[in-house]
Amino acid sequence: MQAISPNDLDAAVQPARVHRKLYSDPEIFKLEMERIFGHAWLYVGHESQVRNPGDYFLTQVGRKAMVVTRDETGTLRVLHNQCAHRGAMVVASDCGHAKEFQCVYHGWTYHLDGRLKAVPLNHGYPQDFDTKSPRTAMTQVPRVESYRGFIFMSQAAEGKSLKEHLGYMATSIDDMVDRAPDGEIEAAGGVFRHVYNGNWKLYLENLCDAAHPWFTHRSSIDAAQQQSDEVYSDGTGEIAIRQMRQNGAPYSFWENQVGIWTYPNGHSYLGDYHDDSKLVAAMQDPVFRDYIAALEAKKGKDEVKRILEVRRWNSNIYPNLSFMSSFQQLRVIHPLAVNRTLVCTYNFRLKGAPEQMFRNTIAFANIVNGTGSLVLTDDLEIYNRIGIGLASDGADWIEIGRGYLSDVRDEHGGLKGKNSTSEVYIRNMFEAWRGYMLGETAAANEMKASA
Structure with a gap:
């Protein structure tokens, strides 16, 4: 079999599209394991x-x-x-x-x-x-x-420090930990494991995709819209139903109320359409009131206000981590083959918060992101369909150009989609992919070391 040259890899990534073989070629997958997962900082x-x-x-x-x-x-x-x-x-x-x-x-x-x-x-x-x-x-x-308690490793003896790798995206980890009254979180509640028949890159791409819920999650949207608010709930179900309903918001909402931000090294986060008055039944939830009281007792009202005003949905730290700080949920991507991927999902307890909050975290994960949920199963079906589609003789190029002409520079050194349905986060991940695969990341480190 002919070796894949740097020119082949370079030509496969264009400004607004990538070649389908990046998701389906076993030889490219082997190179990814060597050059990305063998060098990058991994959670x-x-x-x-x-x-x-x-x-x-x-x-x-x-x-x-x-x-x-x-x-x-x-x-x-x-x-x-x-x-x-x-x-x-x-x-x-x-x-x-x-x-x-x-x-x-x-x-x-x-x-x-x-x-x-x-x-x-x-x-x-x-x-x-x-x-x-x-x-x-x-x-x-x-x-x-x-x-801040999150362990990363790199199989490369030299290269960027973890701090340099995370850059501004460290603030998403800060957001997760800062929400704990005692300033500490712990992994608890076991782990969800699921495998899908598709490329590992699809998972990270989907988590910041604000354009897919209207179509992909139509069944859960319809079910949530038909659910009466008069039906008894312990609060967790109500939160889940609200999210499912919100997935059915018009594109005008998604484009103007959410936001998508990207940063060097492939990282990104999708803005959160929730605020805390929507995540709970306003301040009528006694558990949330007790949580706010505990948080304010430790951090003060001004700091609590700052913490709760940070609104991020999925934060992706390339190449293998995504988490939701508001819901204390974290997912780790493990590539198994070019068309097979394992994902492990963990939950975190906020130290010093009411114990019921952790129970709500577990219940929410079961309802929305568990392997038998109404939402995750939709996404898994899409990953499988992409794997099937790429095996056919369709178009050679995958389009990732939405928002390409309107993205704007971010104040923290990244790019922000003018509209949150921009695919800027996919283009940003492939920029990092290109750097690892062509050795440009290592070359940049060597130049920095010799400067």
């Missing part, structure tokens, strides 16, 4: 999942199995989940606590930082066999950093 988990030395959990980075742990010194580590002896997966439990990691195949045992600790039957090996060599360790990922 792998939250510090609340590894509070104490010895705590660990499993994750997946691209198609690679990883262990996230806190070693004896309290340092965060991300290890490739592979025994250096015969290549077996070492850690099998999804999460837990351990003093060491031991492979069940032949008993090779590792320290929490990946160093080899013990080898049974340690005799007869060649003279160059060294238990202290990095070759006999569970390999560490070279760079691991945390921002």
Whole structure:
């Protein structure tokens, strides 16, 4: 098979369209795993999942199995989940606590930082066999950093710092954490996992797409519009129904009341059409009143006003993370193949908030974004249809040009869609994609280092 050249990749991304092969070519997918997921900062988990030395959990980075742990010194580590002896997966439990990691195949045992600790039957090996060599360790990922409890890793030994990678989008993480009265959040409530038959890029593209709800979510819109407000609800159902109804708002609303913002390195966020008077039954909800009281007691009324005026729907941190700060919900994208993707959805508890708020978070996720919900299932059907459509002999080019001539420069160094149905966020992700795939990101880092 002929190798894919830099010219091929460059020609596949044009200002307002991209070639269909970027979603369907297995060879391009392999390059993405190497050049994007092998270099970019990737979200792998939250510090609340590894509070104490010895705590660990499993994750997946691209198609690679990883262990996230806190070693004896309290340092965060991300290890490739592979025994250096015969290549077996070492850690099998999804999460837990351990003093060491031991492979069940032949008993090779590792320290929490990946160093080899013990080898049974340690005799007869060649003279160059060294238990202290990095070759006999569970390999560490070279760079691991945390921002306000959110753990990221990069498989590249050098490059942008996490702070540089996040840029202005760090404010979306701030928004999530600032909403906790005690200034801390924790992952809780388990995880939703679902797989769809489509390319990994589709998921991030859809989350900031303000043009699709009117058509894609028509069934849930109609159902919500038929639902009587007199029917009893615990409050969570009411919030979900309001969102479903809002999906049916005319395009004049979506274009003028929401907003779409993009920033360097592929990041973006869609503005939130809610304000807190719509998210709850105004201030008639006693749980929300108690939450505001707790927030104001810790932060003061002015700061609470500032926090609650931040209105963001989906925030995408390229290439594998999206979250909704208002609903304490986070999704991680795991590419499995060019046409198959795993998505893991987590919820967060706001420390210091009424416990019922967390229960509402879980209930909302079940109703709106769970694997049996009225909304997510629509999106999954679309991803599958795109996968089927791309396998046919249709148009070679995918159009991503809506809003191209009207996007405006943002005050924080990004581009903003003049209308929130602009596809500027897709163009922005492909700009980052191009940088990784052509090596321009690494080249820019080298130039910066030598300056």
